[in-house]
Amino acid sequence: xxxxxxxxxxxxxxxxxPVFLADGFFTTLVDFSLAYGIxxxxxxxxxxxxxxxxxxxxxxxxxxxxxxxxxxxxQYLYNIDxxxxxxxxxxxxxxxxPLANLVSHCQSLDEAIGTIxxxxxxxNPLLSLHVISDNDFYYLLLTERFSLSESxxxxxKSMLSSLSELLSLFGGEIIQSRFYLxxxxxxxxxxxxxxLGMDITxxxxxxxxxxxxxxxxxxxxxTSAIAYKRYLSECEAxxxxxxxxxxxxxxxxxxxxxxxxENNISLEACAKYLSLSRSALKRKLSKNSITYQAILDESRSxxxxxxLYLDELTVDETAHNLGFxxxxxxxxxxxxxxxxxxxxxxx
Amino acid sequence: xxxxxxxxxxxxxxxLVLTAVLFIITSYSFEVKPAESxxxxxxxxxxxxxxxxxxxxxxxxxxxxxxxxxNLVYTGLLLLYLASLQDxxxxxxxxxxxxxxxxxxxxxxxxxxxxxxxxxxxxxxxEQKIFNSTIERKEKLLREPKWIDTATDLYNTNYLIxxxxxxxxxxxxxxxxxxxxxxxxxxxxxxxxxxxxxLVRDVSKLIEIQIPxxxxxxxxxxxxxLILLTGKSTQEANKLFGKxxxxxxxxxxxxxxxxxxxxxxxxxAIDTSQIDLSxxxxxxxxxxxxxxxxxxxxxx
Numbered sequence: 001x002x003x004x005x006x007x008x009x010x011x012x013x014x015x016x017x018p019v020f021l022a023d024g025f026f027t028t029l030v031d032f033s034l035a036y037g038i039x040x041x042x043x044x045x046x047x048x049x050x051x052x053x054x055x056x057x058x059x060x061x062x063x064x065x066x067x068x069x070x071x072x073x074x075q076y077l078y079n080i081d082x083x084x085x086x087x088x089x090x091x092x093x094x095x096x097x098p099l100a101n102l103v104s105h106c107q108s109l110d111e112a113i114g115t116i117x118x119x120x121x122x123x124n125p126l127l128s129l130h131v132i133s134d135n136d137f138y139y140l141l142l143t144e145r146f147s148l149s150e151s152x153x154x155x156x157k158s159m160l161s162s163l164s165e166l167l168s169l170f171g172g173e174i175i176q177s178r179f180y181l182x183x184x185x186x187x188x189x190x191x192x193x194x195x196l197g198m199d200i201t202x203x204x205x206x207x208x209x210x211x212x213x214x215x216x217x218x219x220x221x222x223t224s225a226i227a228y229k230r231y232l233s234e235c236e237a238x239x240x241x242x243x244x245x246x247x248x249x250x251x252x253x254x255x256x257x258x259x260x261x262e263n264n265i266s267l268e269a270c271a272k273y274l275s276l277s278r279s280a281l282k283r284k285l286s287k288n289s290i291t292y293q294a295i296l297d298e299s300r301s302x303x304x305x306x307x308l309y310l311d312e313l314t315v316d317e318t319a320h321n322l323g324f325x326x327x328x329x330x331x332x333x334x335x336x337x338x339x340x341x342x343x344x345x346x347x
Numbered sequence: 348x349x350x351x352x353x354x355x356x357x358x359x360x361x362x363l364v365l366t367a368v369l370f371i372i373t374s375y376s377f378e379v380k381p382a383e384s385x386x387x388x389x390x391x392x393x394x395x396x397x398x399x400x401x402x403x404x405x406x407x408x409x410x411x412x413x414x415x416x417x418n419l420v421y422t423g424l425l426l427l428y429l430a431s432l433q434d435x436x437x438x439x440x441x442x443x444x445x446x447x448x449x450x451x452x453x454x455x456x457x458x459x460x461x462x463x464x465x466x467x468x469x470x471x472x473x474e475q476k477i478f479n480s481t482i483e484r485k486e487k488l489l490r491e492p493k494w495i496d497t498a499t500d501l502y503n504t505n506y507l508i509x510x511x512x513x514x515x516x517x518x519x520x521x522x523x524x525x526x527x528x529x530x531x532x533x534x535x536x537x538x539x540x541x542x543x544x545x546l547v548r549d550v551s552k553l554i555e556i557q558i559p560x561x562x563x564x565x566x567x568x569x570x571x572x573l574i575l576l577t578g579k580s581t582q583e584a585n586k587l588f589g590k591x592x593x594x595x596x597x598x599x600x601x602x603x604x605x606x607x608x609x610x611x612x613x614x615x616a617i618d619t620s621q622i623d624l625s626x627x628x629x630x631x632x633x634x635x636x637x638x639x640x641x642x643x644x645x646x647x
Contacts, residue, residue: 031539031540032540035539035540035541035544036497036498036540079497080497080498081496081497081503081568082568082569086540086569089532090532090535090536090540093536094536185629187505187628188503188504188505189628189629189632189633190503190504190567190568190571190632190636191568191569193568193629193632193633193636194567194568194569194571194636195568195569198633198636198637
């Protein structure tokens with residue numbers, strides 16, 4: 001029985017399981033916040049993390065602790081503009097994991113994005129990175145691995161800043177990308193323009209970085225194959241040491257995407273898929289401060305936008321693929337999810 | 348509140364040692380009074396005073412860093428404490444013989460303590476006046492936090508835009524200089540944010556002393572400094588920047604005790620007449636930063 005429980009709990013990362021390295025984003029956030037004059041006791045209050053442990057390195061923390069740290073930063077440093085962007089940018093170079101070096105030695109943009117996709121959890125374990133591409137663009141879409149609530153703006157922007165910095169390390173200069181941010185346009189945009197570039201669309205349905213293909217000609221890149229292999233093996237070795245299974249929310253996303261066509265996406269079916277009872281799943285979701293309906297809506301809106309925009313399917317086909325019997329119902333749901341109508345996403 | 352007790356270990360040890368010494372000398376030299384001869388009111392009054400002075404000393408040391416004021420007030424309170432302790436001891440012992448030392452310990456520390464305390468309080472008042480003047484200067488900044496960049500205490504872009512609007516109404520031809528510190532990102536990576544922000548502050552001070560008094564200097568984002576030069580054309584701004592750049596490049600800037608660097612600045616200028624003030628705030632900032640990026644790439 002106990003081994004069965006252990007097996008089941010290893011299927012996903014619990015909200016309070018200390019499995020993430022308190023490094024990179026975490027330590028840079030602490031460093032930068034201290035530089036802005038906040039007291040370390042206040043900064044780390046309620047996180048159950050000690051400053052001395054961070055200095056000695058190698059500590060692990062849970063998603064819960066990450067989120068509490070961001071809450072503390074938002075509470076005490078609410079008047080510092082662009083802190084999350086600075087942290088995102090500089091944390092890339094302060095990772096002890098040699099991801100920045102590995103990306104800078106990639107030979108093509110395709111390889112660089114593939115590498116980032118493979119090891120993105122080293123940068124920030126609170127988000128999922130989905131890479132979608134077509135003939136013209138790469139779409140780096142970010143979704144929440146854990147419910148971030150009021151910390152989500154901070155985490156999304158810092159991750160986008162990290163991605164932008166990583167790709168600039170690959171390209172040698174800032175790669176001109178387009179950013180879609182879910183937050184509304186802030187009062188002070190200087191930091192966003194400085195760190196992400198001028199092409200930013202606010203109040204978007206998702207947080208996405210769009211990178212045009214062929215930005216960097218492979219002949220212009222001078223890379224070392226030996227260095228690349230060495231950094232790759234170092235990253236893989238670290239990846240093996242750190243257990244980073246998907247989160248509960250990611251599992252539910254996967255379940256919804258697999259099953260929404262057959263309209264078999266009830267809470268009971270999902271609980272069965274995760275080998276949990278209905279009440280246990282509800283309890284776990286409430287611990288994550290999220291509802292099943294919210295995850296369902298996010299998965300379906302994501303899938304519908306992908307089908308409408310990238311796969312260029314009709315509204316009828318998309319509605320059918322998502323298990324809607326009626327086009328009007330789909331339109332109504334789509335508007336509720338994205339505040340837009342399906343035709344806005346047609347090319 | 349910071350706790351400074353660990354910085355005053357010697358002072359605390361001295362307090363405890365003197366208390367113990369006084370008690371040992373008194374108990375060895377004099378006979379203990381029987382319980383019926385003791386006056387409870389005196390014990391409560393004098394004992395309470397002793398206890399209060401002990402608590403005062405401890406709290407005072409906990410909240411004060413080492414300084415002249417701390418030393419003087421501590422000395423004053425310590426002497427008052429010893430005098431009151433000696434005063435209390437005659438409630439427990441028959442101090443009939445009146446050793447000269449005992450008498451001296453009871454009478455003299457009181458007056459010396461009061462003198463030390465008075466001098467200490469005078470210096471404390473002077474210290475407070477200096478703090479108040481500093482706070483008054485800061486208060487000026489805190490009154491309008493929406494216009495201040497908290498990291499560097501410079502004005503932010505919101506204030507620049509409000510000034511641009513005012514200048515536009517007054518129909519004064521001016522220009523905006525956009526100044527960047529070359530290699531700022533690598534400095535931030537190598538030396539941390541604290542040193543990098545200090546660099547931005549120092550560079551802005553160096554620029555400030557070389558531009559006319561009616562100019563406005565503010566921080567946009569990262570290392571980007573925006574300067575509004577009232578009544579100047581872009582040609583004049585170019586000349587002015589050349590001088591500023593040369594003067595700052597000649598400085599050996601110490602980021603650490605042993606690592607010095609040369610500061611290189613990059614620059615672009617845009618005439619305010621070219622800025623469409625009907626644009627939204629974010630569009631305006633975008634225009635200024637885009638102009639700077641284009642100017643830099645053309646220069647390269």
